[in-house]
Amino acid sequence: MKDRAKVEDLLTTSDLQIQSASTAWKHVHAEYVDVVDDILATLAPSGPYAYTVVPQMEEGHELPTQRIVTTYEAIEHSYRSMHRFAAVVAIRPVAEINTSWYTFVSGIGRGREKQTGAESERPVVVIFPTMGSEGITGELFWGRTQQDSMPGDPANGALAARFAVGELHGTLLDAYRKGDVDTIVEKAHPEIQTGVRDYVAQTGTLVELHTKDDLRTHLQDFYAHYSVRGIEVVTKHFDDWFFFHELRWTVEAKKGPDVGSVFRYHTAEYAEVSAAGLVCAHIGHGTDQLKIG
CATH class of the missing domain: 3.10.450.50 (Nuclear Transport Factor 2; Chain: A,)
Structure with a gap:
C-alpha cells in the first residue's frame, strides 16, 4: 500500500x-x-x-x-x-x-x-x-547581453565557465543565507536589472530595480523584515552565461502583525553573469508564503 x-x-x-x-x-x-x-x-x-x-x-x-x-x-x-x-x-x-x-x-x-x-x-x-x-x-x-563568459579554471576543460558560474552561485547563496548584503551587491553589475517577487510589500508580483544601489535598498528592507532560517536548493542549472535555481526559503518575520511567525515559500530565478563574474540581470518569481509551525 x-x-x-x-x-x-x-x-x-x-x-x-x-x-x-x-x-x-x-x-x-x-x-x-x-x-x-x-x-x-x-x-x-x-x-x-x-x-x-x-x-x-x-x-x-x-x-x-x-x-x-x-x-x-x-x-x-x-x-x-x-x-x-x-x-x-x-x-x-x-x-x-x-x-x-x-x-x-x-x-x-x-x-x-x-x-x-x-x-x-x-x-x-x-x-x-x-x-x-x-x-x-x-x-x-x-x-544574453554579454559576449564573453567567465574564464574559469583551465583544469575544468570545456566546462570551466559553467563551474565558474556555479562557484559564483554558491558564494551568492551563502550570502543570502547569512544576510550578507555587501557580498551580494559586490557581485552585482552597477546597472543590474532585477525583477523578483516582493515579499516586503506583499503585492504578489515583482519589484523592478535598475541599479546595484536599488538592489542594496531592496535587500536591506527584506532583511529588516525577515531573518532567514534556511535556504534549500530544489533545482539548479548552470550554463556558461547564466545560472538558474529554484530555492525553498524558510524565514521568520521580524516586523508587522506576524512578528515571530515562520513562513516557507519557493522562488525560481535566473541570473546572467558577465566575464568579470558580475550579475547583470536577476529575474524570477515566487510562490505565496505559507505559515508553518
Whole structure:
C-alpha cells in the first residue's frame, strides 16, 4: 500500500508538471502564429501578473533597461506594440524544467523584424509562471547581453565557465543565507536589472530595480523584515552565461502583525553573469508564503 501511495503521489506531481509545460508551450506556439488575441487567451484568467517588456537600451548605459508590467491591460498593450514590429519565429530549447508552478526554458530565441524581414537569434532564458493555473501568469524573458563568459579554471576543460558560474552561485547563496548584503551587491553589475517577487510589500508580483544601489535598498528592507532560517536548493542549472535555481526559503518575520511567525515559500530565478563574474540581470518569481509551525 505504501508503494502504491508513493506512485500515486508521483503521478499527481507529474500531472502538474505536464500541465505547466503544456500551458507554457501553448503560449509559445500562439506567439509563432502571431495573432495577439490568441496570445492573450493563454494568460491565466486573473492575476497578479508579471511580464517583462522588451528591454530598451538607453543612451550612456551598458545594459538594457528591463521594465515589468503587472496588469492585464499593460500586458495586452505590450503584446500589441511588439507584434506590430516583430514576430517570434522560434524558441529552440536546450534545457527545460517543468514544475507545478512554472516552466523554465533556456536555448536560442529567433525573431523577425516585420518591416525588413531580417531575422536574428541569440541565447535566451524565460520563465513562464503558472501558479497551477490553466494559463500563464507572466512571461519573464531575458536575452544574453554579454559576449564573453567567465574564464574559469583551465583544469575544468570545456566546462570551466559553467563551474565558474556555479562557484559564483554558491558564494551568492551563502550570502543570502547569512544576510550578507555587501557580498551580494559586490557581485552585482552597477546597472543590474532585477525583477523578483516582493515579499516586503506583499503585492504578489515583482519589484523592478535598475541599479546595484536599488538592489542594496531592496535587500536591506527584506532583511529588516525577515531573518532567514534556511535556504534549500530544489533545482539548479548552470550554463556558461547564466545560472538558474529554484530555492525553498524558510524565514521568520521580524516586523508587522506576524512578528515571530515562520513562513516557507519557493522562488525560481535566473541570473546572467558577465566575464568579470558580475550579475547583470536577476529575474524570477515566487510562490505565496505559507505559515508553518
